[in-house]
Amino acid sequence: MKTTPAQAIQDSHAFTDEARNAVYNAIFSRRDVRGQFLPTPVPDAVLSRVLTAAHYAPSVGFMQPWNFLVVKSDEVKRRVQKAFAVAHAEAAEMFEGDRRAVYQTLKLEGIVESPVGICITCDRERTGPVVIGRTHMKTMDLYSSVCAVQNLWLAARAEGLGVGWVSIFNQTALQEALGIPARITPIAYLCVGYVSHFHAKPELETAGWLPRLPIEDLVYFNQWGNIDNQHLLIEHLRRDQAAARAVAARAGEACA
């Protein structure tokens, strides 16, 4: 392949193939972990690295609206677990018939078993009322804290740590369990720890709850709803989704 000057510029910023694959491996083999936590403590050096990854998330207007509440106290974990249990029972009532029966068999959290809990929050008033980039989309600050969650999750996968995001809480009950003031929005309660294995697929996919969608059905060109099945991009997407599945399967087998 001929190398043009523009190509040379691109290549100077692109990672090596090995490094690039490492990033994709983290993305494809990351799982939402609920049931495989080991009691092994997470060293502070490792915890520090994944928290630093979270802090390097993008944030709207550079407001960095997050805090990180690190939970290791068994008593606090039990309080959080109790808040989950109440909401979980309420949630079960919302599903009908067979769905409810299946819902009740799913393991959805590892709050007490995981050695570390991390609650990532959003302080919407951190830098005053007017924030660059939040003037029109008011939820952008919440989204910044979500980016911090995803950074932490991928860094954790590279460290061999499992992460499970628990969202089945009444917000005030979670705030009470962690002493979080009403003005602070809890974004995610994460269960973090080493794991016996990573599943090859999301558990809800394996359980037949919902299938993985074919990515080529999700892509539109220039306008909503505008599909083009003959586009070269679509062919690549089909191949890449199969490749991603294979990466995740290998990571799952390595753990079996």
Add this chain to the structure above:
Amino acid sequence: MKTTPAQAIQDSHAFTDEARNAVYNAIFSRRDVRGQFLPTPVPDAVLSRVLTAAHYAPSVGFMQPWNFLVVKSDEVKRRVQKAFAVAHAEAAEMFEGDRRAVYQTLKLEGIVESPVGICITCDRERTGPVVIGRTHMKTMDLYSSVCAVQNLWLAARAEGLGVGWVSIFNQTALQEALGIPARITPIAYLCVGYVSHFHAKPELETAGWLPRLPIEDLVYFNQWGNIDNQHLLIEHLRRDQAAARAVAARAGEACA
């Protein structure tokens, strides 16, 4: 260091040091790019990989609520840019005095210059009204699409592609420009392309708009507000934040 059986399990899931560092490099050297886009086309093979990374984001109840609208049409880009310009003028009015003057000098988007725009959306009704994990936190589906944004952003960094998230839009104007129905929530309009360089620091930090916060001030133990400056974790965090800054600076220099 003695290797215990638990340690062996951990190590079997952790990435090699090189692979782990690649993930951290993507996280620390990722920037919100507005001004350095090159006209070089992005090959479909590369675009496909970063879209596949987005599709492998976590999603609440495995609902995968996202679509990816790929914009290459100059006419559509100009419509999106016009929607930005209107909101940007409105936004300037919200800042007072000096802040307004500085705001008006900032370059906040590269909609027309970047070869590809990608709008990531959220279809909140995709899998019906009751979604596992969204029963109590109603915003979880929006957060899933944000995780897709962050996955794409990090994959793009590894590919040497810059990404800029433009959020200064009236939602309906953006929907009109892209033909997005009212029931679909646009989460992010991303400008994507190869770049002349990546900055060592966020532009708002360099401009003195806001400083990078010391991470050790953002971490609490077990309860909100509970600090412990003697904790070994705090010492690690200080060192890791300095290391992250150094990684980003090296990536910035390599591009200068």
